[in-house]
Amino acid sequence: MGRFWSILFLMVLVGGLGTFAVAPVINHWLPKDVSEHGRAIDGLFYFILGLTGVVFIATEGVMFWFLWKYNSDSHSEPVKFTHGSHSLEIVWTIIPAATLLFIAIYQMNAWAAAKMRKPEIPPTLEVTAHQFGWSIRYPGTDGELGTKDDIYLENELHVPVDEEVLLELKSADVLHSFFLPNFRVKQDAVPGMKIPVWFRPKAEGKYDIVCAELCGWGHYKMKGQILVQSRRDFDLWLSQKFAEQSAVKGPAAAGASEE
Amino acid sequence: MSSITIGSQAPAHGHEHGHDQAHAHTASFLSTYVFSKDHKVIGIQFLFSTLLWFLVGGLLALAVRWQLAWPWSDVPLFGRLYAAEGGQMAPEAYTMLVTMHASVMIFLVIIPILAGAFGNFLIPLMIGADDMAFPTLNMLSYWFMWPAFFFFGASFFVEGGGAAAGWTSYPTLSSNPPAAPGSMSGQTLWLLGLTFVGISSMMGSVNYMTTIIQMRAPGMSMFRLPLTIWAMFITAVLQAFALPVLTAAGFMQLMDRELGTGFFTPEGSIINNTISTAGGGSPLLWQHLFWFYSHPAVYIMILPAMGMVSDIIACFARKPIFGYKPMVYSIAGIAGLGFIVWGHHMFVSGMNPILGATFMVATMMIALPSAIKTFNWLGTIWGGKVQFTTPMLFALAFVSMFIIGGLSGIFMAATPVDIFIHDTYFIVAHFHYVLFAGTAMGVWGAIYFWYPKMFGRMMNEFWGKVHFFLTFVFLNGTFFPMHVLGAVGFPRRLADPYHYETFRHLQPMNQFMTLCAIGMVASQIIFVVNFFYSMFFGPIAGRNPWRANGLEWTAPSPPGHGNFDFQPIVYRGPYEYGSPETTEDFYPQTQPPPDNAPPAPPGGHH
Numbered sequence: 001m002g003r004f005w006s007i008l009f010l011m012v013l014v015g016g017l018g019t020f021a022v023a024p025v026i027n028h029w030l031p032k033d034v035s036e037h038g039r040a041i042d043g044l045f046y047f048i049l050g051l052t053g054v055v056f057i058a059t060e061g062v063m064f065w066f067l068w069k070y071n072s073d074s075h076s077e078p079v080k081f082t083h084g085s086h087s088l089e090i091v092w093t094i095i096p097a098a099t100l101l102f103i104a105i106y107q108m109n110a111w112a113a114a115k116m117r118k119p120e121i122p123p124t125l126e127v128t129a130h131q132f133g134w135s136i137r138y139p140g141t142d143g144e145l146g147t148k149d150d151i152y153l154e155n156e157l158h159v160p161v162d163e164e165v166l167l168e169l170k171s172a173d174v175l176h177s178f179f180l181p182n183f184r185v186k187q188d189a190v191p192g193m194k195i196p197v198w199f200r201p202k203a204e205g206k207y208d209i210v211c212a213e214l215c216g217w218g219h220y221k222m223k224g225q226i227l228v229q230s231r232r233d234f235d236l237w238l239s240q241k242f243a244e245q246s247a248v249k250g251p252a253a254a255g256a257s258e259e
Numbered sequence: 260m261s262s263i264t265i266g267s268q269a270p271a272h273g274h275e276h277g278h279d280q281a282h283a284h285t286a287s288f289l290s291t292y293v294f295s296k297d298h299k300v301i302g303i304q305f306l307f308s309t310l311l312w313f314l315v316g317g318l319l320a321l322a323v324r325w326q327l328a329w330p331w332s333d334v335p336l337f338g339r340l341y342a343a344e345g346g347q348m349a350p351e352a353y354t355m356l357v358t359m360h361a362s363v364m365i366f367l368v369i370i371p372i373l374a375g376a377f378g379n380f381l382i383p384l385m386i387g388a389d390d391m392a393f394p395t396l397n398m399l400s401y402w403f404m405w406p407a408f409f410f411f412g413a414s415f416f417v418e419g420g421g422a423a424a425g426w427t428s429y430p431t432l433s434s435n436p437p438a439a440p441g442s443m444s445g446q447t448l449w450l451l452g453l454t455f456v457g458i459s460s461m462m463g464s465v466n467y468m469t470t471i472i473q474m475r476a477p478g479m480s481m482f483r484l485p486l487t488i489w490a491m492f493i494t495a496v497l498q499a500f501a502l503p504v505l506t507a508a509g510f511m512q513l514m515d516r517e518l519g520t521g522f523f524t525p526e527g528s529i530i531n532n533t534i535s536t537a538g539g540g541s542p543l544l545w546q547h548l549f550w551f552y553s554h555p556a557v558y559i560m561i562l563p564a565m566g567m568v569s570d571i572i573a574c575f576a577r578k579p580i581f582g583y584k585p586m587v588y589s590i591a592g593i594a595g596l597g598f599i600v601w602g603h604h605m606f607v608s609g610m611n612p613i614l615g616a617t618f619m620v621a622t623m624m625i626a627l628p629s630a631i632k633t634f635n636w637l638g639t640i641w642g643g644k645v646q647f648t649t650p651m652l653f654a655l656a657f658v659s660m661f662i663i664g665g666l667s668g669i670f671m672a673a674t675p676v677d678i679f680i681h682d683t684y685f686i687v688a689h690f691h692y693v694l695f696a697g698t699a700m701g702v703w704g705a706i707y708f709w710y711p712k713m714f715g716r717m718m719n720e721f722w723g724k725v726h727f728f729l730t731f732v733f734l735n736g737t738f739f740p741m742h743v744l745g746a747v748g749f750p751r752r753l754a755d756p757y758h759y760e761t762f763r764h765l766q767p768m769n770q771f772m773t774l775c776a777i778g779m780v781a782s783q784i785i786f787v788v789n790f791f792y793s794m795f796f797g798p799i800a801g802r803n804p805w806r807a808n809g810l811e812w813t814a815p816s817p818p819g820h821g822n823f824d825f826q827p828i829v830y831r832g833p834y835e836y837g838s839p840e841t842t843e844d845f846y847p848q849t850q851p852p853p854d855n856a857p858p859a860p861p862g863g864h865h
């Protein structure tokens with residue numbers, strides 16, 4: 001039976017590798033990346049996948065081989081009476097330590113790009129998460145947020161392609177998380193905080209906005225859409241929205257100015 | 260009562276306690292089996308209670324899996340309890356199920372089964388003591404679990420249902436009653452239950468530390484302790500230092516809810532059309548306090564299993580553990596580093612990203628002691644004579660699965676990758692590989708291994724192996740695909756993820772996983788039958804059925820009150836299998852060295 005169980009443990013290796021080989025083929029894999037910094041994150045993902053893959057193959061393979069070779073049904077030699085090896089311990093302490101330290105340093109740049117080096121531009125828009133939707137606000141013609149001519153939208157976000165987008169993320173009630181799978185962007189929205197989020201879209205199209213932090217019973221349906229458009233289409237759309245909203249607000253705004 | 264056979268007093272030792280007959284029968288029954296101060300009875304009480312909750316937690320998980328495979332279709336069994344209309348699951352019931360599955364599994368199963376059941380049963384036996392240092396405190400540590408059982412259990416039946424803010428209970432969802440149906444009384448009961456689990460753990464922790472330091476048998480130096488005991492000791496230290504923070508945080512949340520203190524609520528939140536009156540707090544404060552406990556708690560949930568697995572592997576490889584001292588130091592290293600990595604749960608929380616980078620480095624480094632442990636387990640198998648018994652299979656599965664759980668941790672330790680996989684099924688895969696495929700495998704191994712000591716009879720090996728095979732196959736079928744779901748970005752805790760374009764095509768995979776999960780839970784019927792049948796009809800075990808070295812195997816099975824019928828004196832460490840000093844392939848810790856042996860026996864040192 002020792003052989004049977006050894007092979008069962010080999011199956012962990014075979015099944016594990018097999019799953020990761022098949023997954024991309026059947027499209028159970030990283031969704032299409034449409035942001036500039038997504039490339040760095042995906043690259044890091046593949047780098048760690050390769051590294052851990054090698055360690056996985058080595059350790060699971062060694063485990064299988066030891067079980068196969070040293071099983072008591074067939075192995076008749078006396079056991080190796082040893083309490084360990086000082087030099088081996090040093091080797092398998094220093095090599096992983098160096099590797100882990102390398103990963104830690106290697107990834108710093110991508111982290112800084114995604115969360116520390118905030119672009120020096122005025123915010124493109126503001127997103128306020130609430131139970132259960134995304135309130136989106138663009139600056140009006142004055143180009144400033146928080147003024148009377150702001151443009152309001154719900155669950156629909158438009159951004160121009162190939163331009164840095166800076167948005168301010170807020171929450172009205174509980175924690176939410178602004179997750180754009182295709183942009184490799186995720187940031188919790190925290191009540192009482194205004195958190196900057198930035199990315200640079202590189203392909204036009206329509207993508208999902210997902211809430212990734214449990215926010216109550218309707219968490220699952222807190223769905224939004226992000227549209228990446230050419231600068232021309234984006235400007236056109238924004239001016240249309242501006243016109244629509246000033247038409248609605250028009251009389252009230254006019255009335256206010258008369259007084 | 261069936262519990263007669265599970266007590267500490269085997270019939271063979273009954274005559275030693277003849278004086279008990281002076282008491283009324285009911286009083287002696289109560290003090291022997293119910294309010295017992297005997298560490299073995301308390302351990303077995305913990306074992307039964309936690310296994311029962313394990314079943315509850317498993318069924319909650321199946322209901323979650325059902326919804327993910329066939330959203331909004333009638334749920335068998337659970338449908339009647341949590342139906343919105345007909346047998347369909349309501350979305351708030353789904354969030355409650357994920358919350359309570361995790362809460363039950365973590366607070367009522369994993370933590371108490373490791374420290375409560377195995378810590379209690381094994382510590383005095385393995386160090387050669389007659390009982391714990393504080394038997395009354397020990398008894399109380401079990402009975403303080405009951406209010407927790409009650410509060411968690413009752414929360415399912417109050418208005419709004421059980422807690423539904425996730426097992427992490429992040430404010431302001433959890434701290435503001437209007438925020439969610441489960442944030443009404445359910446959340447209060449959850450916090451009260453948590454407090455009692457904490458009190459119970461704290462009592463156990465103080466007791467374990469004292470017992471291990473003070474009550475070791477003559478000759479049992481710290482570096483002759485089995486790794487199980489080292490792991491229990493360091494776990495107890497972790498509990499003692501981390502738990503007060505969680506208890507304090509729990510009370511703060513309770514006050515936010517009941518008195519409107521606003522520790523975790525900022526100015527001007529409008530939750531469910533209710534303006535919160537309090538302000539000046541921060542939701543991030545809770546996250547820091549919660550994870551300051553709950554990250555060390557992750558190690559509380561695995562270190563004892565690592566210890567027990569080490570003992571089982573050495574026994575069935577018939578070989579000394581490889582690198583005993585590095586094993587001890589890496590347990591200590593995990594515990595030490597475990598206190599400074601909590602921020603890795605908060606990389607995208609809004610915490611200062613520079614602080615995130617600091618936590619990232621510490622987190623990378625904590626992978627190191629885990630790697631060292633894995634290499635030493637493999638080194639232990641190398642050159643041995645592996646016996647594929649049921650406990651050994653589970654212990655080997657622990658190692659094999661822990662490799663997966665450990666490696667997937669590196670992805671999320673890398674902060675930029677974590678931005679993408681945070682709160683996705685990649686995380687769910689990771690902690691199920693550590694806690695289910697790891698700890699639960701270790702626990703099953705430990706049950707099969709120490710069962711003869713607990714009940715004096717052996718469990719059936721054939722059915723044990725069938726149980727192992729099915730559990731092992733189904734668990735990988737359930738949890739391994741979660742890695743690739745995570746790679747798509749598939750988020751956790753969504754009652755219906757399929758209305759997102761990005762995730763629509765993942766439903767068939769989820770159906771496959773659910774079928775595996777059902778198979779996995781169904782396989783446990785074999786375990787339950789084997790467990791109870793063997794208690795009455797299993798072959799008599801004798802003192803040392805596995806030919807193992809530990810002190811517990813020199814005591815009668817089951818040990819009577821006071822454990823040992825002789826004074827154990829320890830001559831060496833517990834892993835001297837295959838020593839050239841004896842003709843047998845094991846060398847019990849109590850066996851005196853032969854006269855011609857070198858004056859200082861190795862005793863586990865090298």
